[in-house]
Amino acid sequence: MKRLTSLLALAACFASMSAPAATLIRNATVHTLTSAGTLENTDVLIDKGRIAEIGRGLRAPDGAEIIDAAGRPLTPGLFGGLGHLGLLEIGLEPPAADARFGLGAMRPEFDVTLAYNPDSAAVEVNRAAGITFAMLMPSPAGDSGPRGGSILTGQGGIVTLDAGLEPLARAMFVDLGGDASALSGGSRAAQFMLLEQAFTEARTPDLLRAGDPRQLTPIGRRTLRTYLERGGPFVFHVDRAADILQVIAFARREKLRAVITGGAEAWRVARELAAADVPVVLAPLDNLPQNFDQVGATLENAARLHAAGVRVAFSLRDTEPHNIRKIRQAAGNAVAHGLPWEAGLAAITRVPAEVFGVGDRMGSIAVGRPADLVLWSGDPLEVTSLADHVFIGGEPQPLETRQTELRDRYLDRVRRGAAR
Amino acid sequence: MHESWRTALVLGALLAAGCAAQAGRETEETRESQAIVSPTDRADPYPSTYHPAPSEPTLIRGATVLTGTGVRLDGADVLMADGKIVAVGPGLEAPAGARIIDAQGRWVTPGIIDVHSHLGVYPTPAVRAHSDGNEATSPTTAEVWAEHGVWPQDPGFATALAGGVTTLQILPGSANLIGGRSVVLKNVPAATTQAMKFPGAPYGLKMACGENPKRVYGGRSQTPSTRMGNVAGYRKQWIEAQEYLRSWERYAKKLANGDEDAEPPKRDLRLDTLAAALKGEILVHHHCYRADEMAIVLDMAREFGYRLAAFHHAIEAYKIANLLADAKVCVATWADWWGFKMESYDGIPENIALVDAAQGGCVIVHSDSEEGIQRLNQEAGKAIAHARRIGIEIPPERAITWITANAARVLGIDDRTGTLEPGKMADVVVWNRNPFSVYALADLVFIDGHLHYDRAASDEKPRSDFLLGRKDRPLNGVLAGGAR
Numbered sequence: 001m002k003r004l005t006s007l008l009a010l011a012a013c014f015a016s017m018s019a020p021a022a023t024l025i026r027n028a029t030v031h032t033l034t035s036a037g038t039l040e041n042t043d044v045l046i047d048k049g050r051i052a053e054i055g056r057g058l059r060a061p062d063g064a065e066i067i068d069a070a071g072r073p074l075t076p077g078l079f080g081g082l083g084h085l086g087l088l089e090i091g092l093e094p095p096a097a098d099a100r101f102g103l104g105a106m107r108p109e110f111d112v113t114l115a116y117n118p119d120s121a122a123v124e125v126n127r128a129a130g131i132t133f134a135m136l137m138p139s140p141a142g143d144s145g146p147r148g149g150s151i152l153t154g155q156g157g158i159v160t161l162d163a164g165l166e167p168l169a170r171a172m173f174v175d176l177g178g179d180a181s182a183l184s185g186g187s188r189a190a191q192f193m194l195l196e197q198a199f200t201e202a203r204t205p206d207l208l209r210a211g212d213p214r215q216l217t218p219i220g221r222r223t224l225r226t227y228l229e230r231g232g233p234f235v236f237h238v239d240r241a242a243d244i245l246q247v248i249a250f251a252r253r254e255k256l257r258a259v260i261t262g263g264a265e266a267w268r269v270a271r272e273l274a275a276a277d278v279p280v281v282l283a284p285l286d287n288l289p290q291n292f293d294q295v296g297a298t299l300e301n302a303a304r305l306h307a308a309g310v311r312v313a314f315s316l317r318d319t320e321p322h323n324i325r326k327i328r329q330a331a332g333n334a335v336a337h338g339l340p341w342e343a344g345l346a347a348i349t350r351v352p353a354e355v356f357g358v359g360d361r362m363g364s365i366a367v368g369r370p371a372d373l374v375l376w377s378g379d380p381l382e383v384t385s386l387a388d389h390v391f392i393g394g395e396p397q398p399l400e401t402r403q404t405e406l407r408d409r410y411l412d413r414v415r416r417g418a419a420r
Numbered sequence: 421m422h423e424s425w426r427t428a429l430v431l432g433a434l435l436a437a438g439c440a441a442q443a444g445r446e447t448e449e450t451r452e453s454q455a456i457v458s459p460t461d462r463a464d465p466y467p468s469t470y471h472p473a474p475s476e477p478t479l480i481r482g483a484t485v486l487t488g489t490g491v492r493l494d495g496a497d498v499l500m501a502d503g504k505i506v507a508v509g510p511g512l513e514a515p516a517g518a519r520i521i522d523a524q525g526r527w528v529t530p531g532i533i534d535v536h537s538h539l540g541v542y543p544t545p546a547v548r549a550h551s552d553g554n555e556a557t558s559p560t561t562a563e564v565w566a567e568h569g570v571w572p573q574d575p576g577f578a579t580a581l582a583g584g585v586t587t588l589q590i591l592p593g594s595a596n597l598i599g600g601r602s603v604v605l606k607n608v609p610a611a612t613t614q615a616m617k618f619p620g621a622p623y624g625l626k627m628a629c630g631e632n633p634k635r636v637y638g639g640r641s642q643t644p645s646t647r648m649g650n651v652a653g654y655r656k657q658w659i660e661a662q663e664y665l666r667s668w669e670r671y672a673k674k675l676a677n678g679d680e681d682a683e684p685p686k687r688d689l690r691l692d693t694l695a696a697a698l699k700g701e702i703l704v705h706h707h708c709y710r711a712d713e714m715a716i717v718l719d720m721a722r723e724f725g726y727r728l729a730a731f732h733h734a735i736e737a738y739k740i741a742n743l744l745a746d747a748k749v750c751v752a753t754w755a756d757w758w759g760f761k762m763e764s765y766d767g768i769p770e771n772i773a774l775v776d777a778a779q780g781g782c783v784i785v786h787s788d789s790e791e792g793i794q795r796l797n798q799e800a801g802k803a804i805a806h807a808r809r810i811g812i813e814i815p816p817e818r819a820i821t822w823i824t825a826n827a828a829r830v831l832g833i834d835d836r837t838g839t840l841e842p843g844k845m846a847d848v849v850v851w852n853r854n855p856f857s858v859y860a861l862a863d864l865v866f867i868d869g870h871l872h873y874d875r876a877a878s879d880e881k882p883r884s885d886f887l888l889g890r891k892d893r894p895l896n897g898v899l900a901g902g903a904r
């Protein structure tokens with residue numbers, strides 16, 4: 001295995017210098033996440049960075065690397081959820097943390113993706129665990145201390161976990177509910193008032209007179225207006241059932257494309273979410289009343305929403321980026337609590353890709369798509385499985401990370417009985 | 421909500437566990453009437469009122485049994501009666517009137533034990549009024565006891581039970597160098613903490629290395645503001661505790677010499693606890709991440725002649741796995757958590773496997789989290805997978821010891837729980853499959869032979885008072901939307 005991973009690292013090295021060589025993955029159980037469903041004993045050919053062919057008994061082009069999957073599962077690269085990947089190295093060390101923003105006023109022009117560092121140790125560690133894309137999310141300053149941000153926290157974006165800096169799609173983030181009431185004068189009721197004012201400023205700047213109090217800067221008004229015109233998603237962090245209904249109504253009034261994150265009590269308004277086609281990015285392990293907005297939290301949240309026809313994607317509750325690989329385990333737990341297995345996998349592949357506007361290039365396996373793929377040692381939702389091969393854009397990704405280097409440095413010492 | 425600064429571990433003294441447990445029982449039963457000649461002579465003023473709930477003889481049949489002693493038995497039976505394990509093996513006979521549980525295809529393990537929990541002292545809802553885990557007003561608060569801050573209505577106890585947890589240690593947080601006394605609880609629903617206290621379990625002492633104490637107090641321009649200050653802070657306390665013990669010894673000697681006017685030393689709550697830790701009657705649990713700091717703490721324990729039960733968190737234990745094994749100090753840690761602070765930056769998912777692989781190594785999977793405690797079995801499963809990748813195959817019968825027998829050992833209760841051996845408490849979990857799977861669920865959880873949790877029966881699940889009245893149904897709210 002060690003030699004194999006070294007070869008992969010070498011291959012990745014060459015790949016970065018030239019067009020990726022073709023790779024044929026033979027005899028896999030291919031979870032396509034498309035209408036083609038799951039294909040047994042199937043080959044997938046990767047060429048020029050894309051999925052070139054899917055079928056049985058494919059011929060390997062000259063010089064192609066061949067991987068015998070021996071029936072192992074092949075899935076799209078996984079979604080790492082919404083959080084601070086590449087935006088902080090150590091959350092407690094301010095110079096190494098750029099995810100939290102607070103200048104007081106609403107700044108929709110704040111774009112947290114400009115701080116993305118693809119060299120973060122958390123990027124390579126999670127990539128080696130099968131995560132190939134994630135949504136970078138800004139948070140209000142001082143989530144766990146003095147508050148300095150605004151409820152409109154700014155823009156984030158989808159990145160792939162290779163060296164790319166440019167986000168593939170954007171989202172605008174809004175923090176609502178009890179946890180955010182300190183940012184809205186002490187009452188969550190004011191959150192909709194402030195948002196309405198900001199949206200009105202952006203849409204009809206002519207209404208403003210000199211000296212009027214205002215929520216946005218001139219650039220902020222232009223940014224928000226453009227964003228609204230383009231129909232980008234607004235991601236509302238909200239948990240309480242009644243607050244979710246208010247978001248649905250607000251989105252209808254303002255003609256927004258809303259996405260709910262958090263959503264601990266979303267199952268209680270599943271019918272309304274389905275009717276409004278508002279997707280929910282929830283944390284499957286939430287089942288305790290962390291606060292009075294989450295009293296209805298249950299491990300069956302995902303299963304109940306799915307049964308009601310709501311599109312369900314997953315994220316971890318914690319925005320800490322280091323261990324987002326745990327999202328697989330979270331998905332597995334949702335399955336253990338009633339969600340169909342296929343929906344559990346879709347919630348960390350196809351659904352988030354579609355919700356955030358990148359469904360045509362990631363989240364499923366189809367000919368012509370960029371080859372973001374993971375070959376697993378076993379069931380991809382199982383805690384005892386690991387990623388054996390990871391591809392992004394057809395390039396084999398190194399499974400060696402800072403963590404494996406640390407491991408290998410001390411492994412032999414433990415075995416020799418040294419380090420005493 | 422792992423670790424963060426609220427979690428403090430303490431460094432503690434270890435003892436041969438059975439010995440400490442014996443001392444605990446003696447304290448309760450016999451010392452009341454005798455003269456107090458040592459600070460550790462007092463009976464527990466907040467004694468356990470726990471009594472096992474009634475149970476019927478129960479035979480679990482045909483399961484895959486992981487005994488917690490490193491043994492796996494396929495197609496085996498487990499017989500419980502009077503709250504105790506009676507026998508484990510194939511083809512056991514059911515006593516007359518026994519409940520019989522068909523467990524074919526299912527797995528049976530000892531009840532899961534978490535050595536690091538803040539349930540009750542940092543309960544949910546995590547409102548400010550519930551923040552009772554860190555007496556962060558002085559770097560040394562050995563005088564505080566976790567049991568005085570435990571809220572038995574924390575809904576997290578019931579969700580931990582659904583994860584098979586039957587026993588747990590509640591620790592003060594890690595804001596302080598010495599955070600206070602822990603308490604070991606049986607995970608049963610109760611209106612008082614005393615009614616959950618594990619009878620006769622020794623107390624623990626929580627200590628903390630590294631970033632947390634120096635951040636909390638350094639931020640106030642107080643000592644400690646550095647790791648140097650941390651260690652100086654502990655040593656001053658141990659020196660005072662040694663002097664306190666000597667003053668009691670002088671008093672005891674005077675009494676023994678017939679000096680009826682001898683005045684006992686002035687009682688000091690803080691030094692009572694520290695003195696007991698030095699004597700090994702309170703077990704020391706030390707929160708410590710870095711290898712270099714753990715090595716310093718081992719030297720400090722030698723300097724003052726006490727023993728450590730375990731390092732908790734111990735992200736860098738793999739760097740000194742043999743040193744820790746030689747010192748007979750256990751390591752309680754997570755499967756893959758890392759990077760949430762500088763001192764956890766070198767965390768690797770093979771930490772558990774490497775500590776376990778060292779000759780004589782002792783490892784425990786802990787939670788420090790109301791979420792993690794619900795699935796310690798899955799955490800162990802992740803460690804198994806990462807071990808396999810480096811060529812170390814860990815069978816289920818070994819992995820189960822990480823969350824049962826080894827945990828019981830560092831809590832000083834391994835003579836009573838942690839394994840399925842005749843005579844031990846019938847703390848037993850029946851799983852729907854191999855417990856190291858993400859799909860594994862506890863079907864039945866017994867504590868002292870009483871069925872406290874039955875996944876299939878809604879009335880056999882404890883529920884906190886807090887959750888009574890919860891609206892377990894759709895909101896059916898109506899909003900017009902559109903124009904107002």
